Amino acid sequence: MVIEMRGIKRIYKMESKQSEESVVVRALRGVDFSAGEGEFVSVMGPSGSGKSTLMNILGCLDKPSGGTYTLDGIETSKSNADTFAYIRNRKIGFVFQSFNLLARTTALENVELPLFYRRREKGESRDSAQARREKAVAALREVGLEKRLHHLPSQLSGGQQQRVAIARAMVNDPAFILADEPTGNLDTGMTLEIMGLFQELNRRGKTIIMVTHEPELAAYTKRIITLRDGELVSDRAVTGQRNALDDLSQWKQDHALLASASASANAAAQVPQEELA
Ligand SMILES: Nc1ncnc2c1ncn2[C@@H]1O[C@H](COP(=O)(O)OP(=O)(O)O)[C@@H](O)[C@H]1O
């Protein structure tokens, strides 16, 4: 198993200003969740159900108040800050809604960065500058951006920026990709492109965990877990997984039809005016 969570709890304690007592929020109330290599899982649930809390624990950004979490064979709850940072850097590839690319830095340099700051195990040698470059180029090729290596983020579309972020997430060959609403800032076409890329990476064996609000996007994954009030209330396989690239070409056709229909409608509307002139 890549991910093995048992009885994960997270309690937030807040000091109340009005009274002496502290307020306790049970954000996760004993979640069991496992995922193996090659899975593509959506995390769903209404606002406040505990998705971000679960993401933070999955991403080793936060520790649970109770339960155990084993990632790629490492028991994370017992690990110290150093090991925690190592796991975060080497085992998890983060993809965020807002891309989080460095603005004055090319696509290639953005992807090289995690290799530069790569945490090494004892005895592991540092990659040479040339090796780092080769790995970054390979990751950008995997997301179809080999012709945009020297572009700045501002010279790329939103979808291309998210591709750079995905290349950056993959460059350290993590155990899984953790994506938080990865298409939240993208239009329909780019969203389908990114979902198509995730599906292709998943077919090549990448394990992906994605938080999403949208059932239409969850339909491109293979399994959906749903949280409610801090509990995992449903865990089911997606039957009839949709193909994002098929949906993209259908969407483009419909779009082109709509565009030409409105163009001819405009042309028709202009006839009387021209006759008047
Ligand atoms: N840092 C925090 N301190 C106190 N309560 C929090 C904190 N983070 C989240 N919560 C509470 O925990 C519950 C789950 O929140 P969250 O994980 O953000 O849900 P979701 O991402 O599904 O909207 C909510 O009731 C929220 O108010």
Ligand SMILES: [Mg+2]
């Ligand atoms: Mg949230």
